Amino acid sequence: MSKWEETVKNRLEEYESPLPEGSFAEFFERRSAASGNSGAKLTTWARVLVTAVAAVLAVMLFRRQPGSPADDIQIIIPPESPVAVAVDSTDIQVFEHQAVRRTAALQKEPAVVPENRIEETSPEVTGGDVAKSREDLGDGYPDNFKEESAVTDADSPSSPFAPSVPEITVRKPAGLSVVPAAGAVAGGGLLAAVLTPMTGSRQNPSDIPIHSDPIPGDPVRPGDDPVTPVDKRTKEYSHRFPLQLGLSTRIPVSERLSITTGLEYSLYSSTFTYTLSGEKEQVAHYVEIPVRMDWTLASNNNIDVYLGGGIKGDYCLGATLGGEAVKKDGFNLSLLGAGGIQFNVTEWLGVYVEPEISYTLPSKKLILETYRTEHPLVFSVAGGLRINIGTTKSK
């Protein structure tokens, strides 16, 4: 260092520039506010709070029961006595045998058709109703039975031997709501919500075949009995865009690199139409943990602009179809890519908006048909609050 620099150094080192007016009072005001609320304490509390809210959310989701039984689909069991009119006695015997088998099979499924919710229907069914019902039943009835029934329709509208047709009472299942979960998150003061438009994706009926395979939770399983009406899934269904809520945190690794992670909850709902029971709503609950590396492209004191990529692991907590629990998805992975902008409100809290693209990796553990099975590549825009843990920000 040259001589003149040494002199400059000495002159500046001993210099005390006058303090701005009111800085003393301002300093002690800030000091008082900060003394009970230091950064280290905040960081600790933030961590504790994140953990607590995550635990509460997880417990709520695990304890969540399916919709009220009163709202479930109700199916009336057909009477044991088969149709009285038959031409061939062999046919009658076969039919009786099959009907008894079916009745026994249905009685073995109390979870599907609770006894206390079976509604007695009038045995007096008009011929027109019978015909309509048989059309609905389709291939479940043998051909010879159909022919004989046609004879019966014509002459006995109120005959005591008229067949009693299973009456299907469909009640719309109660729509599952995420209000309790959202309330808990917001109530915890750690809202970090990913709100996405609730648009549905309705499948074109001509694009997909009818589901004839057994579907978990179906009240009647096809193939048990050729006489029994089969509740098949039709071509019509719709998947709604998932609703996501979550907590997000960012942990800086270096000046520009940070790890963004958190805990998310996703609700996937879909509606499927069945031949007998009408529309059923499938609801699946997932917990997801994204882990992303973000590269800060530009930043100043208050704003970070970043790009990132990573993976997201998800696990299905439970799924219901028409209020009945069904087999759920296993652990699955998705690839993530995101870019975003974060406005740092305080040293440890930021508001962010980030367009995100995710690709659900194909997996045999994905059993349920949801929005993401139809659209593995999803573009969404997430927004919310983010906790900055161990920030390097100076202010």
Place this chain on the structure above:
Amino acid sequence: MYKELDEQELARHCSERDRLAEEELYNRYAARVYTLCRRYTGDNDEAKDLMQDSLIQALNKIDTFRFAGKGSLYRWMSRIAINKAINHIKRQRWRTVSLDFLQHDDIPEPSDEEINSIPQEKLLEWISQMPEVRRTVFNLYCIDGYSHKEIGKMLGISEKGSAGTLAKARNQLKGEIQRYLKEQ
């Protein structure tokens, strides 16, 4: 009473959350820390915020201060302020490209008398007007005694880059000094 406390005692009282001791610490060091922050930020408002942040952090961490002779309390606080200033600058810095690559190194060095005739506020003003990285390197190397290796690590630049930036800062300051002296 507090005015007579030495640094060690003052720090001890501050660690006991003694409000009067804290006021004394502020009265003793705030102006010097503020001047340091002005040198680094080049902006009076930012410097005020930085000074307050630094003193608050110093008071929060005063338990960790170890007395090492006279002046050690200020040196300890100034390190806190410098670290905060560097972080502040790094966070605030957007990628910029310097366009003043054509530099001339033929400006004569001022003498001690000439330097001493310049008001300190003027020197501070010229340093504040330097581009951010240049100002930071000059402050770290010439005034606060850091090496180019340390500066490179702190700012995420190479040692050579730090030396080059310092040369530009020196030339700029010399130019301002010579211009001022000619006008007098």
